[in-house]
Structure formats: structure tokens, C-alpha cells
Amino acid sequence: MKPFTQAADVLDKELAVKIDGIISAHNGDATQLVGILLDVEAAVERHYIPESAAYYVAQKLGVKPTQVYDVISFYTALHDKPRAKFTLEVCNSAPCRVKDSDKLVETLKRLLNLEVGEVTYDGRFSIEKVPCFGACDVSPAVRVNGVVYGHLDSEERILDMLQQLN
Amino acid sequence: MSNTVHLTINHLPLEVPAGTRIIEAAKMLNIDIPHLCYHPDQTIKAHCRMCMVEVTGQRKLLAACSTVVWEGMEVFTDTKKVYDAQVGVLDLILADHKQNCLSCARNGNCELQKLCRRFNRLLPELPDISSNEPLRIDNPSIVRDPSKCVKCGRCVKVCAEVQGCAALTASNRSGDFKITTAFDLPMDQTDCVLCGQCSLVCPVGAIVEVDNTNDVVRAIQDPRKHVVVQVAPSVRVGLGDEFGMEAGAIVTGKMVTALKMLGFDKVFDTNFSADLTIMEEGSELLDRIKNGGKLPMITSCSPGWVTYMEKQHPELCDNLSTAKSPQGMFGAVVKTYYAQKMGWDPHDIVSVSVMPCTAKKYEASRPELGRDGYRDVDYVLTTRELAKLIRYEGLDLSVLPESEFDSPLGIGSGAGAIFGATGGVMEAALRTAYEVYTGQTLPRLEFEAVRNDVNAIKEATIDLNGTPLKVAIANGLKNAEEIIRRVESGEADYIFIEIMACPGGCIGGGGQPIGTNNAVRDARIKALYELDKSLPLRKSHDNPEIKTIYEEFFGAPLSHRSHELLHTHYHARPKKHDFSHLK
Numbered sequence: 001m002k003p004f005t006q007a008a009d010v011l012d013k014e015l016a017v018k019i020d021g022i023i024s025a026h027n028g029d030a031t032q033l034v035g036i037l038l039d040v041e042a043a044v045e046r047h048y049i050p051e052s053a054a055y056y057v058a059q060k061l062g063v064k065p066t067q068v069y070d071v072i073s074f075y076t077a078l079h080d081k082p083r084a085k086f087t088l089e090v091c092n093s094a095p096c097r098v099k100d101s102d103k104l105v106e107t108l109k110r111l112l113n114l115e116v117g118e119v120t121y122d123g124r125f126s127i128e129k130v131p132c133f134g135a136c137d138v139s140p141a142v143r144v145n146g147v148v149y150g151h152l153d154s155e156e157r158i159l160d161m162l163q164q165l166n
Numbered sequence: 167m168s169n170t171v172h173l174t175i176n177h178l179p180l181e182v183p184a185g186t187r188i189i190e191a192a193k194m195l196n197i198d199i200p201h202l203c204y205h206p207d208q209t210i211k212a213h214c215r216m217c218m219v220e221v222t223g224q225r226k227l228l229a230a231c232s233t234v235v236w237e238g239m240e241v242f243t244d245t246k247k248v249y250d251a252q253v254g255v256l257d258l259i260l261a262d263h264k265q266n267c268l269s270c271a272r273n274g275n276c277e278l279q280k281l282c283r284r285f286n287r288l289l290p291e292l293p294d295i296s297s298n299e300p301l302r303i304d305n306p307s308i309v310r311d312p313s314k315c316v317k318c319g320r321c322v323k324v325c326a327e328v329q330g331c332a333a334l335t336a337s338n339r340s341g342d343f344k345i346t347t348a349f350d351l352p353m354d355q356t357d358c359v360l361c362g363q364c365s366l367v368c369p370v371g372a373i374v375e376v377d378n379t380n381d382v383v384r385a386i387q388d389p390r391k392h393v394v395v396q397v398a399p400s401v402r403v404g405l406g407d408e409f410g411m412e413a414g415a416i417v418t419g420k421m422v423t424a425l426k427m428l429g430f431d432k433v434f435d436t437n438f439s440a441d442l443t444i445m446e447e448g449s450e451l452l453d454r455i456k457n458g459g460k461l462p463m464i465t466s467c468s469p470g471w472v473t474y475m476e477k478q479h480p481e482l483c484d485n486l487s488t489a490k491s492p493q494g495m496f497g498a499v500v501k502t503y504y505a506q507k508m509g510w511d512p513h514d515i516v517s518v519s520v521m522p523c524t525a526k527k528y529e530a531s532r533p534e535l536g537r538d539g540y541r542d543v544d545y546v547l548t549t550r551e552l553a554k555l556i557r558y559e560g561l562d563l564s565v566l567p568e569s570e571f572d573s574p575l576g577i578g579s580g581a582g583a584i585f586g587a588t589g590g591v592m593e594a595a596l597r598t599a600y601e602v603y604t605g606q607t608l609p610r611l612e613f614e615a616v617r618n619d620v621n622a623i624k625e626a627t628i629d630l631n632g633t634p635l636k637v638a639i640a641n642g643l644k645n646a647e648e649i650i651r652r653v654e655s656g657e658a659d660y661i662f663i664e665i666m667a668c669p670g671g672c673i674g675g676g677g678q679p680i681g682t683n684n685a686v687r688d689a690r691i692k693a694l695y696e697l698d699k700s701l702p703l704r705k706s707h708d709n710p711e712i713k714t715i716y717e718e719f720f721g722a723p724l725s726h727r728s729h730e731l732l733h734t735h736y737h738a739r740p741k742k743h744d745f746s747h748l749k
Binding site for chain 1: 326332
């Protein structure tokens with residue numbers, strides 16, 4: 001059997017162009033590193049910063065790769081490992097818990113055959129519990145890549161929400 | 167505004183210059199405030215909190231390393247509050263530190279161990295929460311042990327601020343906080359040049375050199391092997407530190423005795439091959455000037471610098487002197503010329519070198535330094551490892567009698583000796599280049615204009631009997647980077663540049679005894695120039711053994727055979743991430 005090898009992490013031209021745009025939107029200012037990295041992460045399908053992209057950002061900003069890695073590893077909002085294309089963030093704060101967000105989590109786990117923190121084999125979905133993101137009025141709710149889906153109090157509505165994610 | 171400040175420390179009054187920090191003021195009273203992250207040559211970090219002291223009127227304890235004294239300040243370093251806080255910090259650091267002290271390279275020489283002794287912490291008070299991360303052995307020079315790291319940040323500082331490499335960084339936070347490389351990559355895939363300055367400042371055993379002492383002991387015990395050793399110039403002014411002698415003590419003769427008692431068959435002097443380097447490199451310089459070769463020519467003795475150039479500035483590959491380093495030349499000579507002379511099979515020779523350097527371990531492993539399936543230098547020991555061997559043998563270096571190096575390959579000139587100091591290679595080369603170029607005897611051997619300070623750049627114009635020669639000298643890779651900037655921007659038009667990766671040159675190398683700081687480096691530089699002055703022979707081309715080796719073997723500098731054995735080439739190192747495909 002051939003040993004499992006990982007594909008080489010080579011920066012593709014498309015992402016490089018996007019990163020160029022992000023850096024110029026931040027005026028090439030190295031002190032805006034956190035904002036730049038957040039934007040890069042949003043531009044990557046699996047919502048993380050590949051090593052090659054981090055080195056590219058470092059070179060463009062004239063900082064050391066170690067500094068970029070320090071920042072990525074420091075903030076929980078930044079990631080250096082691939083995540084899901086759609087991370088289903090379920091609010092874990094009191095108002096949503098009162099509106100039975102636990103049942104929402106259980107339904108998501110059953111429908112996707114997934115535990116919290118895991119990623120589906122195709123890299124599309126993961127479930128995370130997060131603190132309040134201000135959607136108490138439509139709770140129980142999930143947030144996916146910045147978009148809030150509310151009133152998820154039945155399996156039909158949850159399925160409907162999942163089908164909207166493409 | 168007065169320039170001095172009055173304060174008391176433990177009721178003792180003193181006056182210090184404004185801007186002094188508490189820890190430095192206390193030192194003036196010979197009070198050593200406990201510390202781990204503080205280092206006299208580095209900027210303030212205030213990470214470890216071991217140095218907290220009580221100051222009257224302040225609600226919280228203050229870090230003595232970062233707090234600047236003020237007029238009327240009353241400092242207390244030994245109250246119950248201070249003691250409890252310091253012991254608390256110490257216990258927490260200990261809980262996160264793998265305590266296999268008995269088998270640690272820094273056993274007996276560890277700052278954390280010293281603090282435990284000082285605070286009488288005989289048994290760990292807290293459960294062990296240290297990480298189980300394995301040793302990182304991914305290069306021939308340096309081993310990292312993350313489970314022993316106390317996160318003081320000294321290695322990160324020296325790597326970024328002195329060497330400008332920033333191969334190491336802090337990462338993550340809180341319980342996951344650790345010191346590592348970018349993306350946790352192996353050292354050889356980072357900007358690391360294996361200079362080992364991190365191992366010199368590490369207070370514990372988290373970064374140490376790859377240990378080759380066992381290999382050398384095994385070789386000595388093998389009756390079939392001829393074990394020869396060469397010793398670099400800087401070792402003889404650093405080794406004494408390990409045996410309680412004062413900084414800069416010259417221990418050449420004692421060291422030779424120790425090496426002979428250890429059982430090395432022949433004990434030779436790298437100063438000899440430093441002279442050989444000068445013959446080749448000096449001739450190369452004159453050849454480049456005369457025949458329009460690539461200028462400026464840059465020295466290539468420092469393997470840390472060579473790696474830095476290959477990783478960061480491959481465009482300079484042709485600017486580096488093709489002459490091998492003295493270690494490399496010595497290795498080649500031992501396994502060819504000397505083997506022939508003695509009638510030995512080069513495969514039966516084990517060639518050992520003692521170097522003040524961790525990068526030399528890597529240099530010796532380069533394929534360019536060997537032929538016919540053998541390495542020119544089989545094992546490289548640092549000064550620290552030599553001290554380990556001497557202690558193993560049960561010797562006290564400070565009281566050993568003196569003896570002489572073996573001959574041939576045992577005579578070195580003063581020019582070879584000063585190789586270890588920043589500016590020394592330049593001065594040695596100028597002594598020879600001047601006399602060869604002008605055909606006249608130098609009226610005065612000392613070129614004070616090229617003698618450099620620790621962590622500094624020096625520029626000079628040398629008058630070669632009417633021909634001006636613009637030169638520059640740098641030590642510390644951050645200074646090297648500045649020199650390169652001046653060259654590449656066209657700001658400067660040097661002819662010859664000496665670059666040493668480590669602060670102060672080799673005497674400040676990453677393989678020197680623990681405790682090597684800038685004050686110690688100054689003492690060692692002074693010692694090497696003293697040594698040079700005391701020697702009857704002070705010019706490489708006057709070395710009788712050098713004359714003999716050219717007569718018997720090489721013919722002349724830059725001959726076909728010397729090109730084959732004494733010269734090498736450099737190549738760009740692949741980048742971890744190369745973006746040339748995006749253009």
C-alpha cells in the first residue's frame with residue numbers, strides 16, 4: 001500500500017490575488033495583521049490560514065513568518081488547520097439554552113452524524129458551541145460564516161437551513 | 167533635573183544613575199535578585215515574575231527587572247510577601263518543567279536548579295503538569311526539549327534582536343503557551359542558521375547542542391583508529407570559564423595537556439589552518455582585485471553566516487570567498503597530506519574538532535567537506551562538550567601543567583589566533599595581503615582600525631602602500647544584514663568584508679561555556695590580542711609549517727590541488743514557501 005501523503009501546500013494564484021487585495025485594502029499596514037488574517041481566513045473555503053498563505057502574508061508585509069504564526073496561534077478566531085466549509089455555531093448562552101438550543105444541537109448531531117468539534121468527511125460541516133452572538137430575538141439560532149439562521153425549533157426548519165448552505 | 171537618584175534597598179542607601187532598574191541597582195549592593203528571564207545583554211521582558219520585590223507605597227509587588235528606580239524609593243527584596251510570591255512563582259515554573267535533572271545536559275549549570283537550591287525547594291510542592299512533547303532533534307547542531315522550557319523568552323529575543331533571524335517565537339496562550347518555530351516546523355526548515363546563541367542564553371536545558379562526546383570517547387577507545395583533534399582559537403580563551411577561571415583566561419597549554427590525557431593520538435591547532443585559510447583567502451582577494459573577480463569578497467569562516475547567506479541572500483553566493491573555513495581546511499589536510507605522511511589509511515583516521523560553535527557541527531556534515539565516502543571532520547565538539555570530557559577524565563584544568571601542540575599542523579601564528587575575534591580575520595588577511603601585494607615588510611602589524619566591538623559594524627580604508635582598500639567588519643547577523651543593505655543599495659563600495667554570525671566573533675560563539683555574555687566576550691577578545699602579541703610568529707605567511715605544506719603538497723596558493731581540497735562552493739537553499747510561480 002502506498003503511504004498516505006499530504007498534498008504539498010502550494011499557494012494558488014487565485015488566493016494570492018485575493019491576499020494582495022486584502023493587504024492593499026489594509027494599506028499594506030503590518031500593524032493591521034489581525035484584521036488582514038481574519039479577512040484571509042474568510043477568503044479560504046475551509047476558513048483557515050494555510051501555511052503557504054501565512055508565509056505569503058509575512059513576505060508581503062515585511063514581517064517574519066514567526067510573527068504571523070504567533071498571532072494566528074494566539075487568537076481563537078484564527079486557525080492554522082482546515083475547518084469545515086460551514087461551521088454551525090450554536091449559541092450556548094442562557095437565552096438560547098432557555099429556548100432549548102440543546103435540542104437544536106442534538107438534532108444537528110443526529111442529522112449530520114457528527115459530534116461537536118468534529119468535521120464531516122467531506123469537510124463541509126462542523127458543529128461548535130459558542131457564546132452569545134446577539135440573536136436572542138430569533139433563538140434558538142445558529143450562525144454560519146457570519147449569517148444568522150433563527151427560529152430553528154423544528155427538524156424541518158433545521159433541514160431547510162442546512163439545505164440553504166451551498 | 168538631577169542625573170542621579172537616591173533610594174534604599176533593604177534599608178541600605180545608595181545613589182544610582184537615573185534610569186537604572188531595581189535589579190541593576192541591587193547588583194551594585196551585591197544583592198542578586200532572583201530572576202530567570204532577565205539577561206544583562208537583552209531588552210526587558212518581565213515574563214517570569216521571579217524578580218518581584220516590595221516597594222513602599224505600592225499596592226502590588228513590582229518586577230525588579232523592568233521597574234526604573236525613582237527618588238526616595240524604598241525597596242525590600244526579602245520580606246515575607248516577597249518570599250512567598252517568589253517561591254509561588256518558582257513552584258509553578260517547576261510544576262511545568264520536566265524534572266529529569268540527573269540526565270540533563272545542564273545538570274549543575276542550570277539557573278532553575280540554582281533557584282531551587284537558593285529557596286531550598288527540596289521536593290516538588292505541586293503536581294507535575296509539564297508537557298510530554300518529545301525532544302526535537304532535526305539537525306546536526308541543536309536539540310530542543312519543549313518539556314523543559316520555562317518560557318522565559320531569552321532565545322526568542324537573541325534570535326530576533328541580535329541575529330535578526332526570528333526563527334523562534336512564542337505561540338498560543340495560557341496553558342498552551344510555548345516557544346516554538348513558525349508552524350512548529352523542524353529547525354532546518356526555518357530561518358534558523360544553527361548559530362546556537364539560543365543555547366547560550368537558555369537558563370535551563372530546553373535548548374542544548376547535539377552531544378557527540380560519547381562518539382568521541384568510543385573512537386578513542388577503539389585501538390584501530392587514529393584519533394586526531396584540532397582546537398579552534400577561541401576555545402583556549404573560553405574553556406577556563408568552565409573550571410572557575412576568570413573570563414578570558416588563556417589556557418592553551420593546559421588544554422593541550424588535557425586533550426593528550428584524554429587519549430587523542432595527535433593534538434593539533436586550528437590556528438595552523440587559520441594561517442592556511444589566510445594564504446588561500448588572501449591570495450583569492452588579490453586575484454579578484456587584479457583579475458576583475460566578483461567584489462566585494464566576503465569571508466566564509468563562519469558557518470552560521472554561510473547558512474544565513476544561503477537562506478536569505480543566495481545572490482551573494484559568488485561574493486563569498488571560496489576558501490573553506492579553517493575547520494574544513496584542517497579536515498581536508500589531515501585526511502590527505504597528513505595521512506600520506508604518516509602512511510595511514512584516511513578511513514582509519516577519526517578527525518575531531520573542538521569549536522566554540524554549534525553551526526560547525528552542521529558545517530562538518532556538509533557533503534562538500536569530504537570525499538571517497540568519508541567526512542573530513544568526523545565529530546565536532548563544542549567548548550562545553552570538551553569541558554564535559556575533561557570532567558569525565560577527572561581532571562581539573564586550572565592546575566594542569568602546560569604542553570605543546572603536536573607537529574606538524576601544530577604551529578599557528580598570532581594572525582591565526584585572532585581569527586576568533588571580530589575583525590581578526592580581516593587583520594590577519596591584511597598582514598599577509600599587504601606584504602604580498604607591496605612586497606614590503608609591514609612597519610606595524612596592528613591594524614587597530616579593523617578591530618571591532620561586540621555587536622557592531624566597523625568600516626575602514628586601509629592604505630596598501632598607496633592603494634586604498636575599503637573594508638567592513640560586522641558581527642551578529644543583524645549587523646551583517648545592515649552591511650548587505652549598504653552593499654546592495656550601492657551606498658558602500660567595500661572591497662573586502664568580514665562577517666561573523668555570533669556577537670564578538672567566534673569567542674562569543676553558541677558553543678562557548680554557559681555564562682558567555684558581552685562582558686565576557688570583551689575579556690576574550692582582549693585575551694586573543696594579548697595572545698597574538700605574545701607570539702614570536704604573527705604573520706600567516708611566515709609560519710614555517712605553512713611554508714612546508716606548500717613546498718611538499720600544495721605547491722602554491724590557488725593551485726589545482728588547493729582548489730580541490732581547500733576550496734568549496736555555496737548554493738541557494740530551497741525556501742520553505744517559494745512564490746516565484748505566482749509571477
